[in-house]
Amino acid sequence: MDKLILYLQYPIARYALIVGVLIALCSSLFGVTLVLKRFSFIGDGLSHVAFGALAVASVLRLSNGMLFVLPVTVLCAVLLLRAGQNAKIKGDAAIAMLSVGALAIGYLLMNLFSTSSNLSGDVCSTLFGSYSILTLDKTDVWLCVVLSLLVVAAFILFYNRIFAVTFDEDFTRAVGLSAGAYNLMIAVIVAVIIVLAMNLVGSLLISALVIFPALSAMRLFKSFRAVTVCAAVLSVVCAAAGILISIVTETPVGSTVVAVDIAAFGLFCLIGKLKKA
Amino acid sequence: MALLTCDNLSFGYEGKALIRPLSFSVNAGDYLCIVGENGSGKTTLMRTLLGLQPPIGGKVLLDDGLRRTEIGYLPQQTRVQRDFPASVREIVLSGCQGRLGKRPFYGEEEKRRADEAMEKLGVAPLARRCYRELSGGQQQRVLLARALCATEKLLLLDEPVAGLDPMATEEMYRLIEGLNKEGTTLIMISHDMHYALGHASHILQIGSDWFYGRKADYLRSAMGRNYLRGGREGR
Numbered sequence: 333m334d335k336l337i338l339y340l341q342y343p344i345a346r347y348a349l350i351v352g353v354l355i356a357l358c359s360s361l362f363g364v365t366l367v368l369k370r371f372s373f374i375g376d377g378l379s380h381v382a383f384g385a386l387a388v389a390s391v392l393r394l395s396n397g398m399l400f401v402l403p404v405t406v407l408c409a410v411l412l413l414r415a416g417q418n419a420k421i422k423g424d425a426a427i428a429m430l431s432v433g434a435l436a437i438g439y440l441l442m443n444l445f446s447t448s449s450n451l452s453g454d455v456c457s458t459l460f461g462s463y464s465i466l467t468l469d470k471t472d473v474w475l476c477v478v479l480s481l482l483v484v485a486a487f488i489l490f491y492n493r494i495f496a497v498t499f500d501e502d503f504t505r506a507v508g509l510s511a512g513a514y515n516l517m518i519a520v521i522v523a524v525i526i527v528l529a530m531n532l533v534g535s536l537l538i539s540a541l542v543i544f545p546a547l548s549a550m551r552l553f554k555s556f557r558a559v560t561v562c563a564a565v566l567s568v569v570c571a572a573a574g575i576l577i578s579i580v581t582e583t584p585v586g587s588t589v590v591a592v593d594i595a596a597f598g599l600f601c602l603i604g605k606l607k608k609a
Numbered sequence: 610m611a612l613l614t615c616d617n618l619s620f621g622y623e624g625k626a627l628i629r630p631l632s633f634s635v636n637a638g639d640y641l642c643i644v645g646e647n648g649s650g651k652t653t654l655m656r657t658l659l660g661l662q663p664p665i666g667g668k669v670l671l672d673d674g675l676r677r678t679e680i681g682y683l684p685q686q687t688r689v690q691r692d693f694p695a696s697v698r699e700i701v702l703s704g705c706q707g708r709l710g711k712r713p714f715y716g717e718e719e720k721r722r723a724d725e726a727m728e729k730l731g732v733a734p735l736a737r738r739c740y741r742e743l744s745g746g747q748q749q750r751v752l753l754a755r756a757l758c759a760t761e762k763l764l765l766l767d768e769p770v771a772g773l774d775p776m777a778t779e780e781m782y783r784l785i786e787g788l789n790k791e792g793t794t795l796i797m798i799s800h801d802m803h804y805a806l807g808h809a810s811h812i813l814q815i816g817s818d819w820f821y822g823r824k825a826d827y828l829r830s831a832m833g834r835n836y837l838r839g840g841r842e843g844r
Contacts (some may be wrong), residue, residue, distance in 0.1 A: 342762045368689060368693060368694075369689070369693070380807070488713075489713045490713065490716060491713070491714075492702075492703070492706065492709065492714060493706065493709075493715065495699065495703060496703045496706045499690065499693055499703060500684065500687075500691075500703075501702060502661055502684050503682055503684060503703075503756075504654075504705075504706060505659075505661050506659040506660070506661060506680060506682035506684075506765075507658070507677070507678050507680065507681070507682070507704075507706060507707035508660075508676065508677030508678040508680070508707055509678075509706060509707060510702065550694050553694060554694055554696065554738075554739030554742070555694065555695060555696035555699055555737075555739065556693075556694060556695040556696070556699050557696075557699065558694075574658070584800060598700045
């Protein structure tokens with residue numbers, strides 16, 4: 333406990349907590365929609381793309397990788413969504429191709445051109461998150477805060493539309509609205525969330541942050557609003573708990589947060605079963 | 610006055626038309642049943658009428674006074690919907706999405722509309738219940754209430770009684786006819802030729818060929834007589 337208080341006196345640890353909680357909030361909001369639309373795999377595919385993009389950024393020695401990774405990931409989100417809607421090209425195959433391809437090329441580039449003495453350490457931290465997010469600099473934190481607030485604002489403003497296209501896309505189009513535009517918006521926002529979340533949990537673990545809170549909330553709650561609110565609260569609590577635990581026990585942040593999410597999922601499953609019985 | 614007109618409309622997938630071009634028009638107050646065998650393209654036709662897929666040829670024309678947002682649709686249920694965590698009220702309210710315009714949230718007007726639609730279809734007591742826990746008949750009534758939130762002018766129903774037990778089927782038919790009596794124009798896909806002949810004002814049969822006309826004319830037509838003799842449509 334003393335250790336925790338000591339650490340939290342450093343502004344950098346507080347930044348980490350703020351960023352972590354914001355990322356968890358954003359990813360859980362759209363998690364409900366992704367799970368229900370059977371889009372979970374898009375999140376997974378995009379996270380690999382983000383890894384590849386980050387590798388390219390580091391090879392090009394860009395000073396701020398985010399500014400390169402973000403547009404590339406958004407572009408891929410749009411492409412994947414198109415592929416998913418086109419019945420001729422199998423959507424899941426396209427996603428598998430793109431994501432595994434990005435992963436392989438990314439690793440290859442890092443190996444060929446890396447100047448770092450600790451290559452495997454670099455790769456590991458991109459895949460599983462930094463050993464601690466205490467390495468965030470101030471620009472990262474601000475970028476993250478601004479983007480998170482935009483994501484939350486977009487979610488609230490478009491809440492009713494997001495519900496509508498999630499529940500029944502055909503109906504939305506039948507009453508003359510453009511479901512495609514909303515799908516596009518969802519894909520772009522998910523890409524933003526994934527790039528943000530890479531800082532916290534690394535590209536391999538992002539899907540967990542998106543999916544677990546939503547699935548946990550769906551065990552217990554029965555309306556879309558209740559599920560969304562519960563997923564958001566749960567995700568924030570788990571992220572905060574995970575980060576604090578990782579500070580004390582000196583475990584990697586990303587996997588600790590995900591482990592807490594998994595524990596919460598187990599708990600919610602159990603409560604759900606007990607409620608039914 | 611025709612609400613919806615098909616002018617030499619051909620429909621199908623990937624550029625292949627399913628049947629020769631259709632021309633017919635639906636007038637305000639009509640109750641049109643679309644009948645035909647499985648795979649004859651009834652749902653594809655309905656999706657084309659709704660603009661969910663582009664026609665291969667010809668046009669779907671809407672009356673000047675009818676906007677796209679004033680067409681209600683009751684689709685066949687998808688698997689996603691069957692385990693969707695949403696309350697009945699949330700789903701019915703989403704029928705008002707075409708009325709939102711640029712506003713982000715539903716106002717009093719939309720909430721009142723949703724309440725009225727739930728009342729009309731007898732699902733008001735279920736408003737707070739979870740959609741996936743309802744019976745098939747209740748779920749269909751919820752989706753019909755949602756369609757009604759969009760409009761009272763023109764509803765397109767895709768097999769609204771599919772998978773329902775006889776009691777629920779009868780209830781659903783009763784509600785649908787009630788809407789038609791109150792002036793809602795209906796276009797319904799049905800498997801049940803017996804029902805269609807008993808209650809619709811017009812019949813559109815599609816298959817290897819098509820027939821469109823008043824019920825009485827259908828019964829006198831070659832396709833209709835063929836059907837009534839118990840034979841399959843003339844091939």
